[in-house]
Amino acid sequence: MNPAPRLGTQRGVLLPLALAQFICSFAGSNMNVMINDISEDLDTTVQGVQVAITIFLLVMAALMIPGGKATDRYGRKRCFLAGLVVYGVGALLSALSPGLGVLILGNSILEGVGTALLIPPVYILTTLLFTDMTSRARAFGAIMALGGIGAAAGPLIGGLITSGLSWRAAFVFQALVIVAIILLSRRVNDPLPPAPDRPFDIQGAVLSAVGLILVVLGILAADNNLWLMTGLLLAGVLVLAWFLQSVRAKERAGQEPLLSPSLFRNHTSNLGLITQNVQWLVLMGTSFVVAAYLQVVRHYDAIQTGVIFTAATLGLLASSLAAERLAERYAQRTLVMAGFSLTTVGIGVLLALVAGSPSAWAFAPGLLLIGLGLGVMLTPSVNIVQSSFPEQQQGEISGLSRSVSNLGSSLGTAVAGTILVANLTKHAYAAAMIVLAAVALLGLTAAALLPRNPAPTARSR
Numbered sequence: 001m002n003p004a005p006r007l008g009t010q011r012g013v014l015l016p017l018a019l020a021q022f023i024c025s026f027a028g029s030n031m032n033v034m035i036n037d038i039s040e041d042l043d044t045t046v047q048g049v050q051v052a053i054t055i056f057l058l059v060m061a062a063l064m065i066p067g068g069k070a071t072d073r074y075g076r077k078r079c080f081l082a083g084l085v086v087y088g089v090g091a092l093l094s095a096l097s098p099g100l101g102v103l104i105l106g107n108s109i110l111e112g113v114g115t116a117l118l119i120p121p122v123y124i125l126t127t128l129l130f131t132d133m134t135s136r137a138r139a140f141g142a143i144m145a146l147g148g149i150g151a152a153a154g155p156l157i158g159g160l161i162t163s164g165l166s167w168r169a170a171f172v173f174q175a176l177v178i179v180a181i182i183l184l185s186r187r188v189n190d191p192l193p194p195a196p197d198r199p200f201d202i203q204g205a206v207l208s209a210v211g212l213i214l215v216v217l218g219i220l221a222a223d224n225n226l227w228l229m230t231g232l233l234l235a236g237v238l239v240l241a242w243f244l245q246s247v248r249a250k251e252r253a254g255q256e257p258l259l260s261p262s263l264f265r266n267h268t269s270n271l272g273l274i275t276q277n278v279q280w281l282v283l284m285g286t287s288f289v290v291a292a293y294l295q296v297v298r299h300y301d302a303i304q305t306g307v308i309f310t311a312a313t314l315g316l317l318a319s320s321l322a323a324e325r326l327a328e329r330y331a332q333r334t335l336v337m338a339g340f341s342l343t344t345v346g347i348g349v350l351l352a353l354v355a356g357s358p359s360a361w362a363f364a365p366g367l368l369l370i371g372l373g374l375g376v377m378l379t380p381s382v383n384i385v386q387s388s389f390p391e392q393q394q395g396e397i398s399g400l401s402r403s404v405s406n407l408g409s410s411l412g413t414a415v416a417g418t419i420l421v422a423n424l425t426k427h428a429y430a431a432a433m434i435v436l437a438a439v440a441l442l443g444l445t446a447a448a449l450l451p452r453n454p455a456p457t458a459r460s461r
Helices: 007-033 035-041 046-074 076-096 100-129 133-164 167-187 202-220 226-252 261-265 267-297 302-308 310-321 323-329 332-356 360-386 391-420 428-448
Strands: none
Touching: 007 046, 007 076, 007 100, 007 133, 007 167, 035 046, 035 167, 046 076, 046 100, 046 202, 046 391, 076 100, 076 167, 100 133, 100 360, 100 391, 133 167, 133 267, 133 302, 133 310, 133 360, 202 226, 202 391, 226 261, 261 267, 267 302, 267 332, 267 360, 267 391, 267 428, 302 310, 302 360, 310 360, 323 332, 323 360, 332 360, 332 428, 360 391, 391 428
8 A cells, every 4th residue: 555645745746736637627617708809819700719618628528538548558647747748738829829720729639638638647646645535535625626716716817817918828827837737746756657568448449539529519519409419419328338338348358448347336436426427517507607697697797707706716615625624524425415415505595696686796605605515525526436446447437537527517518508598588597507406406316325434445556
């Protein structure tokens, strides 16, 4: 068993990993406030910029599982650094882009590939370096806190940079953070050696990527064409079924598949993955609905909208940083259930206060509760999944876990968007939030089915 880092080195190990999650979460949310500026500067349309955002989601979702598996063969720190370099090059290329094509190459392709390479090692290294439940809860708490801040404060930070300088400066900011992470990561050591002779399942990588691309495309098509959505989702499910059949066949033949079927035989992990998916669905769905309401109905600008989201950011930060103390006092199942309960109540408070008051302050209590709820459960959900498997399967489960979370983010935006463009003009925003509350209750149900005290997983030397 690898000893947990000493107290004096914990900050040095955690900081680059947490900053990596921050910048990737920031990139996923800050472009929403730049769409008009980018489209005007690059002489393109709003739809063109949305295509760039969509491709970014597709690349991340498609490559996250192969990216997680690649860490076993090439090493976790090596993949982490490679992902940072690819991401940084993509950010600089985006900042210098003369047109939409170069922006897609830099932001959508290179940043997407970089994210898929660097995010799985963040969770694998955290699991391997912090072996006891308390220190691991502290580590994941810091990582999820900065990830939550990146997602929730992305519109505010992006809006401030765009309004004060330009949208290009926001990509320069990302590149500078990447350079800082690379310098800080010198203190991170990979506890396991790479296995260069370990086989890589190319067929499985292609099938999983194509299947996830089709699923995400189907989700994103939900607000345009229901028949197209149905066809893409069906095709995606069929390809993913082919992928599962392929990995089962390889395992029976004694070969190493991209993703071991045994990952799906773990009841605790399966429930944990469901809670992760629902958490990100609710987080991104709420962010989309509230931002759209503020800008379309209240006519707030990017900075005003971002300031209102500060309440959710503070809630996420407070509860995530308390992860260590909460883990010492309460079972992880209890924390996840409490998180979903707080989030559902927060949505109810948000609906009630906003409907009864024109003041911007009416958003604060509900968003604060939603942020607190999400922060309470993000860390234990990740911990439940990662801790369910031994060291040799950390690459696989980390890639699967991040893919499930990314699918939740895409689904949250698609579900909210579908409702908002339906014939519910007067009550569309309330209807979208009610649906998100119902989904949160489904997450609460999955959390209630988690074992009260999961059995610890034996760890390999």
